[in-house]
Amino acid sequence: MSKPAKTIRKIAGNEPIAAALVLGSGLSSIGELMTDTVTIPYSELKGFPGGGVSGHGRDLLIGFMGGKRIAVLTGREHYYEHGNASAMRPALETMADLGAQTLLLTNSAGSVDSRFQPGDLMLISDHINYAGMNPLIGEPTDRRFVNMVNCYDLDLRAKATRLAQGFDYTLGEGVYLWYSGPSFETVAEIQMAIRLGANAVGMSTAPEVILGRFLGLRVWACSSVTNMGAGLSSENISHKHTKHMAVQGAEKLKKLIPALVEEL
Template identity: 35%
Template structure:
């Protein structure tokens, strides 16, 4: 039984509270939280105040909805996201995308921290998603009843023009690669054997989010772009152990470049 609130009602709630008419939204994942500090004339509310939004509890995720001006445009920021590994359903994880559609958002940029599988990619680089592999084990459209078709073509989930814009938005000295992102359920990091398998499948980076949101946003007719901050080499690639604190530390080091990339993207999208 579908017991989630109506996305339209939550959209009305956010619109009234924040007086927001933005057409572009950015979801701030791990390593991207400082972008919120770059927004002028910001109005915000806690995620907990938005009906149907799951709690945001992961360290590095602020859990706020922010509307303001960035690069001369009004934008809506979702500062933090709920994750499947926290025990939330896929419907809860992706509910914000349905709300964005009801708000009239036409373009969404999804961001995340990811581990580099491709040996040519290094910590501190970025990757614009060209495609994905859903290895979470569940599809976000399964069992969800909406007026939209669940048989969605995924040939081009990530808009090629938006992806090119992300690559062009890199400041001097910053690398923005293009590649395939594989999503896993988490919360554990992957084993070296899994990473070797993922590499043979064509994956360039691995993370624990983004793909469910991308699928639902695409179903809703929103143009999707996605950007990974590569915070570490994936398990077994560099021979070092992984931990969330180091992921956040690298994300912090990359935050200035991340803000510049996203500001340039917003200006051109």
């Protein structure tokens, strides 16, 4: 067992967690839904995210949501912070050490599809690794050859779609294109993304999906759409705008995620 996992168990207790949830930009308020919460700063856990992006938390929460004991990472480290695609590997390995069988991922993303407007959610069905980097580069074992077919769990996607209908909103599915950032995409790059078959673009998530499958976890991911891609609207794209608009998606996720966790 890793040193961070031992530290967490010493502080929060030995009971296994059912799932790990990673929160994206402007979505940290979802962690407030937990009960019996133990808060552990990332700074106390070796290998946990050490960078800083406004709109992301820097704590690990252990507690209950949807009747299950889970861990919530209130923020992530991105490739664009230090050029390390495997930055989230120590944290996700720790989640597996703690017993997690499911990895739930959220992010804020820009839409390149008129079906998904700012304030909507997009359930991710697949991704395009346009950034080209891979968190398993340097892994010495044959485990690095991860099968990515249906890497976004079909059963969890079906459950989320059904649950969303019960909350009176449609949860459409789409393909997420991972762009390294930190600059936003150009108009030409957005047009390329459309031609490649993407429905949304963002600067995270794909590395964590690869790591999750590498660790044998079921993976589910959902984007909170904060803006249309460059050239698709007149809005001024900025990180400030992303954080502001993510609040709308967070309100929908606050209903969806606990209900999904309950069905794990």
